[in-house]
Amino acid sequence: MSQQEVSTRSRRTSHPKSAITRQRILDAAARAFSLKGYAATTINDIAMTAEMQGGSIYYHFESKDDILQEVLDVGITRVFSAVRLAVGSLPASSAFSEKLEAAVTAHLTMLLQQSDYTSANIRVFEQAPAAVKRQNRKLRAAYGEYWGRLLSEGQRAGAIRRDVDLMVLRLLLLGAMNWAATWYRPGDLAVSELAQNVCDIVLNGAGLDSNHLERSSKGRRARS
Amino acid sequence: MSQQEVSTRSRRTSHPKSAITRQRILDAAARAFSLKGYAATTINDIAMTAEMQGGSIYYHFESKDDILQEVLDVGITRVFSAVRLAVGSLPASSAFSEKLEAAVTAHLTMLLQQSDYTSANIRVFEQAPAAVKRQNRKLRAAYGEYWGRLLSEGQRAGAIRRDVDLMVLRLLLLGAMNWAATWYRPGDLAVSELAQNVCDIVLNGAGLDSNHLERSSKGRRARS
DNA sequence: TAGCGTATCTAACGGCCATTCGAAATTGGC
DNA sequence: GCCAATTTCGAATGGCCGTTAGATACGCTA
Numbered sequence: 001m002s003q004q005e006v007s008t009r010s011r012r013t014s015h016p017k018s019a020i021t022r023q024r025i026l027d028a029a030a031r032a033f034s035l036k037g038y039a040a041t042t043i044n045d046i047a048m049t050a051e052m053q054g055g056s057i058y059y060h061f062e063s064k065d066d067i068l069q070e071v072l073d074v075g076i077t078r079v080f081s082a083v084r085l086a087v088g089s090l091p092a093s094s095a096f097s098e099k100l101e102a103a104v105t106a107h108l109t110m111l112l113q114q115s116d117y118t119s120a121n122i123r124v125f126e127q128a129p130a131a132v133k134r135q136n137r138k139l140r141a142a143y144g145e146y147w148g149r150l151l152s153e154g155q156r157a158g159a160i161r162r163d164v165d166l167m168v169l170r171l172l173l174l175g176a177m178n179w180a181a182t183w184y185r186p187g188d189l190a191v192s193e194l195a196q197n198v199c200d201i202v203l204n205g206a207g208l209d210s211n212h213l214e215r216s217s218k219g220r221r222a223r224s
Numbered sequence: 225m226s227q228q229e230v231s232t233r234s235r236r237t238s239h240p241k242s243a244i245t246r247q248r249i250l251d252a253a254a255r256a257f258s259l260k261g262y263a264a265t266t267i268n269d270i271a272m273t274a275e276m277q278g279g280s281i282y283y284h285f286e287s288k289d290d291i292l293q294e295v296l297d298v299g300i301t302r303v304f305s306a307v308r309l310a311v312g313s314l315p316a317s318s319a320f321s322e323k324l325e326a327a328v329t330a331h332l333t334m335l336l337q338q339s340d341y342t343s344a345n346i347r348v349f350e351q352a353p354a355a356v357k358r359q360n361r362k363l364r365a366a367y368g369e370y371w372g373r374l375l376s377e378g379q380r381a382g383a384i385r386r387d388v389d390l391m392v393l394r395l396l397l398l399g400a401m402n403w404a405a406t407w408y409r410p411g412d413l414a415v416s417e418l419a420q421n422v423c424d425i426v427l428n429g430a431g432l433d434s435n436h437l438e439r440s441s442k443g444r445r446a447r448s
Numbered sequence: 449t450a451g452c453g454t455a456t457c458t459a460a461c462g463g464c465c466a467t468t469c470g471a472a473a474t475t476g477g478c
Numbered sequence: 479g480c481c482a483a484t485t486t487c488g489a490a491t492g493g494c495c496g497t498t499a500g501a502t503a504c505g506c507t508a
Binding site for chain 3: 479480481482483484485486487488489490491492493494495496497498499500501502503504505506507508
């Protein structure tokens with residue numbers, strides 16, 4: 001039984017044909033998850049858009065959870081790559097505000113119009129079984145740390161006030177972006193415009209630049 | 225059959241005993257929905273924490289969807305009331321920044337520590353059946369318009385720059401807050417502190433108040 | 449304490465859905 | 479065009495879950 005153990009797994013010696021079908025299934029699943037949630041999408045939903053029979057999916061995947069795992073992981077991997085690429089392909093001398101806008105634009109573009117995987121991740125992660133979440137959280141953590149470094153670099157460069165809690169800033173920024181998956185509909189507002197607005201508000205504030213000094217002493221935190 | 229039509233409905237002439245059990249069920253449901261999502265919580269989950277048998281629930285509610293509807297509606301009603309109360313009980317002469325902080329604090333408090341109904345709403349709305357969503361959206365719209373008026377008032381009072389798109393600002397703000405339901409865990413950071421940080425960043429910006437004028441001409445929007 | 453409305457229990461039904469499995473079909477190498 | 483491996487089919491299984499309904503218990507009033 002020790003040699004059997006492996007033979008039951010799907011995704012054996014990845015034959016070229018199979019890989020394409022796999023993609024088709026994952027694409028269908030990502031879209032369905034993103035639209036209807038995890039529990040509400042059935043294996044047959046996925047199979048139908050992938051143009052096959054429900055049972056056939058189990059030749060490529062071990063379980064529905066398995067599919068979810070892969071969709072979620074790809075979702076993070078994609079935003080992460082896109083953001084890293086966008087920021088990385090800027091001249092090293094770029095101002096922090098430019099890097100930020102590049103990162104925000106890339107994140108929003110992936111989430112809102114390019115990747116069903118990323119939007120599935122954002123919409124469905126909370127519904128995932130514990131084991132699936134646990135694994136995906138590793139990728140999420142790495143992505144979050146990337147943003148942390150980006151902001152911390154901006155702070156060291158003097159582009160971000162020293163009394164701003166970077167953790168809160170990061171969560172606020174990512175939260176504002178991710179929540180857009182809930183309400184954004186293409187048409188009214190271009191993603192790049194949205195990104196500019198978000199960066200503008202977060203960096204410069206929505207208020208008039210008047211009272212930076214007249215704030216009361218209590219309640220402001222210098223460090224964590 | 226026309227007189228039967230009504231007799232099948234639950235919640236008849238609200239006897240005092242029944243009302244309490246109803247609450248117990250709704251409380252259990254709100255908590256369960258908020259923790260596990262809608263599809264993943266079974267009627268028996270709800271029944272168990274409400275200390276009764278699954279079938280008994282149908283004496284008080286017509287269907288699972290019915291429970292969800294009520295939980296979602298109560299969720300919005302509660303934040304709305306809390307925010308309106310917090311802002312309304314401020315002296316009329318208060319600065320906009322104070323009103324904003326009161327509103328943000330109230331919203332976050334409800335969402336993160338006071339009401340399972342509100343957090344259930346935020347976490348589960350997207351998974352709800354179309355009919356349930358449609359009804360709840362009315363309440364959501366009213367709540368959103370309240371924030372819209374608050375911000376627009378702030379802008380007229382000169383506390384918000386005129387070139388800020390209020391719709392984006394509102395969605396950014398609510399998004400940042402609602403997303404906190406995903407990551408906030410009590411202990412590290414008090415809700416009031418979080419609220420202060422959020423208001424600070426949104427109003428004053430995280431950046432140094434340097435380049436308000438040196439921005440390039442393209443990409444800035446004066447109106448919608 | 450008898451009796452009536454209220455509330456809960458219990459068991460069952462019916463449907464849906466993830467998953468399995470053996471048979472059929474398809475493919476690629478020779 | 480044949481064989482073996484790869485892929486898909488299609489029907490069946492088993493379990494879970496929302497919902498129903500009749501029987502049972504509870505609580506109050508007279």
